[in-house]
Amino acid sequence: xxxxxxxxxxxxxxxxxxxxxxxxxxxxxxxxxxxxxxxxxxxxxxxxxxxxxxxxxxxxxxxxxxxxxxxxxxxxxxxxxxxxxxxxxxxxxxxxxxxxxxxxxxxxxxxxxxxxxxxxxxxxxxxxxxxxxxxxxxxxxxxxxxxxxxxxxxxxxxxxxxxxxxxxxxxxxxxxxxxxxxxxxxxxxxxxxxxxxxxxxxxxxxxxxxxxxxxxxxxxxxxxxxxxxxxxxxxxxxxxxxxxxxxxxxxxxxxxxxxxxxxxxxxxxxxxxxxxxx
Amino acid sequence: xxxxxxxxxxxxxxxxxxxxxxxxxxxxxxxxxxxxxxxxxxxxxxxxxxxxxxxxxxxxxxxxxxxxxxxxxxxxxxxxxxxxxxxxxxxxxxxxxxxxxxxxxxxxxxxxxxxxxxxxxxxxxxxxxxxxxxxxxxxxxxxxxxxxxxxxxxxxxxxxxxxxxxxxxxxxxxxxxxxxxxxxxxxxxxxxxxxxxxxxxxxxxxxxxxxxxxxxxxxxxxxxxxxxxxxxxxxxxxxxxxxxxxxxxxxxxxxxxxxxxxxxxxxxxxxxxxxxxxxxxxxxxxxxxxxxxxxxxxxxxxxxxxxxxxxxxxxxxxxxxxxxxxxxxxxxxxxx
Numbered sequence: 001x002x003x004x005x006x007x008x009x010x011x012x013x014x015x016x017x018x019x020x021x022x023x024x025x026x027x028x029x030x031x032x033x034x035x036x037x038x039x040x041x042x043x044x045x046x047x048x049x050x051x052x053x054x055x056x057x058x059x060x061x062x063x064x065x066x067x068x069x070x071x072x073x074x075x076x077x078x079x080x081x082x083x084x085x086x087x088x089x090x091x092x093x094x095x096x097x098x099x100x101x102x103x104x105x106x107x108x109x110x111x112x113x114x115x116x117x118x119x120x121x122x123x124x125x126x127x128x129x130x131x132x133x134x135x136x137x138x139x140x141x142x143x144x145x146x147x148x149x150x151x152x153x154x155x156x157x158x159x160x161x162x163x164x165x166x167x168x169x170x171x172x173x174x175x176x177x178x179x180x181x182x183x184x185x186x187x188x189x190x191x192x193x194x195x196x197x198x199x200x201x202x203x204x205x206x207x208x209x210x211x212x213x214x215x216x217x218x219x220x221x222x223x224x225x226x227x228x229x230x231x232x233x234x235x236x237x238x239x240x241x242x243x244x245x246x247x248x249x250x251x252x253x254x255x256x257x258x259x260x261x262x263x264x265x266x267x268x269x270x271x272x273x274x275x276x277x278x
Numbered sequence: 279x280x281x282x283x284x285x286x287x288x289x290x291x292x293x294x295x296x297x298x299x300x301x302x303x304x305x306x307x308x309x310x311x312x313x314x315x316x317x318x319x320x321x322x323x324x325x326x327x328x329x330x331x332x333x334x335x336x337x338x339x340x341x342x343x344x345x346x347x348x349x350x351x352x353x354x355x356x357x358x359x360x361x362x363x364x365x366x367x368x369x370x371x372x373x374x375x376x377x378x379x380x381x382x383x384x385x386x387x388x389x390x391x392x393x394x395x396x397x398x399x400x401x402x403x404x405x406x407x408x409x410x411x412x413x414x415x416x417x418x419x420x421x422x423x424x425x426x427x428x429x430x431x432x433x434x435x436x437x438x439x440x441x442x443x444x445x446x447x448x449x450x451x452x453x454x455x456x457x458x459x460x461x462x463x464x465x466x467x468x469x470x471x472x473x474x475x476x477x478x479x480x481x482x483x484x485x486x487x488x489x490x491x492x493x494x495x496x497x498x499x500x501x502x503x504x505x506x507x508x509x510x511x512x513x514x515x516x517x518x519x520x521x522x523x524x525x526x527x528x529x530x531x532x533x534x535x536x537x538x539x540x541x542x543x544x545x546x547x548x549x550x551x552x553x554x555x556x557x558x559x560x561x562x563x564x565x566x567x568x569x570x571x572x573x574x575x576x577x578x579x580x581x582x583x584x585x586x587x588x589x590x591x592x593x594x595x596x597x598x599x600x601x602x603x604x605x606x607x608x609x610x611x612x613x614x
Binding site: 058073074075171172173174175176179199200201202205206207208209210211213214216224225226227229230231233234237238239240241255258 | 311312313315327328329332333336337338341387390391392393394395398448451452453454456457460461463465467468579582583584585586587588
C-alpha cells in the first residue's frame, strides 16, 4: 500500500472513531455535475448519486445515469447546459479539448474540481478529492480500502501462477498497444502478467507487427474496437509467438478496462481470468 | 538545372537508374527495422518458421512493399493531376477524392467493422470513386471540365468530407472516434501480400493509362486551343487522366489513410531535375515515389525506437515546408 493510501485509511479510521456528534452543517456540494465516466462512477460509489444533476454523454454507469441530463461530451462539455442546471460543483478530467469550457464554467462562478483518471494512483487521489468536496470522507476511506482489498484478492489468486508475458492491444490498424504508465498496464501486472510493451514509450504507442514477434508474448489481450476475428487475422501469420501458436489471443473488449473508476477490481479480475484461466 | 531535350535514350537511362535505386532501397529497407533480424538468415532455405523468417518475410517485407506501391500510386497520381490542372500546387488530396474515401471508411469503422478487414479498403475505394464522380459531374459545364472548376469543386468536397467525418465522430463512442482518428492519420501497417499485389496492380494500370496520355498532356500544357488544333481530343484526355489518377489515389488511400504531400513533393523534385515532359515524369514519379515512401516509412518505423510514428507525420513534415517554398516561388513569379 502506498504512503498516501495508508494515510487516507488512517484518516478514515480516525474519522470513524470520532464518537462525538459531528457539528451540523451543509454536507458538501448539493448539486453536482460530473463530466467524466470514471468520476461519475466514483460519485455514485461514494453514495452521493442522488446529488448528481447532470453528467457527460459518455457517462453510462451506473444505470441511474440514464435518467440524468447529458450536458455535452466527455471532452466537449456544453458550458450553457452545465451552468443551466445550476450546479454548485462540477467535476472534470483535464484535457486540451475541455480547457476553455472549464474556464468558462469557473467564470460563471461555479466551483470546479479537476481530477486525473489515467492510473490507479490517480483513482485513489481522485476518490479522496471527490469525497472531500462532497464531505463524505468516511465513505471515501471505505471505498478506497474496499478497492485495495479487492485488488489484493486478485493478486492473491494469481500469486501461485508463473507470470505470463502479456501484450494488451487497443487498436488493430494501425497497431496500438498499452505501454508504460497506463491503467491497463497496471491491471495486467495485478492480474499476474508482465506487460511486454511497458518500455515501448508513451502511454499508447503505435508499434509494428515485428515488435510483437520480437517480444513474443504468451498471451495477447485484445481490447481493440472491432471484431475478435479481426484480431486473430492480424496475428495469424506470427507462428513463432507463443500466444499465436497456443491460441491465447483473448478478447477483453470492455469499457471497464478503460476507466480508472471504482470498477477496476472487476477489470483486474477479468484480465486475471484471461491470463490465468482455470 | 536546364533539362536536356527528351530522347528515347534519356528516358531509358533515367528510368533504369531510378529502377535500380528503388530495388536497392527495397532491399535495404527490408534489412532495417525496430527489431534486429537477419535478412540473410530469413531468406535462407529452410528458414520458414524461424523468428527471423516471421519478422522479415511475414511482417517487414509486405510492409515495405506496401510503402512502395502506395508511394508509387500517390506520386504518379500527383504527376497526372499537376499536368492535367496545369497547377504546380495540385495534390491528389486537394481534389476531394481522398476525402470521399475517408468518409466511407470512417462510417464502416463506426458501424463496427474491424480496421483489419478487407471490407475497409474496398469501401474506402468506393468512396473515392463516388467523390470522383461527383467532382467530375459538378465541375462539368457545357460538356467541358476546366481545371479551375475541378479545383474549386475538390476544395468544397474536402470541406464537406471533413464535416461528415466530424459528424460521424460526434455520434460515435469516444473509443470508436479514436480508432477512426488513428486510421485516418495516414499510417502504413503490415498487410496481406494479396492486398499489396492488388494495390500494386492498380498503380501499374493507372501509370500505364497516364503514360499513354502523356504526350497529349504535354500539348495541353502549351494551351488548350493549340492542343485541339494539333488533333488532341481535350475533353477525352482530361477525363481519362482524371479517372486514372483518381483510381490511383483511391487505391492508395484505401490501404493507408491520408498520407499527404507524397503526390506533391515527388513530381516536383523530379520536374526540377528532369524537366516537365510527362513521358519521362510519369514513370520517374512512379519509381521515385515508391523509393521516397519506402524511406519515409523506414524512418517512421525506427526513429522512435520500438514505437512508431505514423508515416503521414514524416511526409507532412517534409512536404509542408516544401509546399510553402513552392508557393513563395510562384508568388514571386519565379520559374516553375
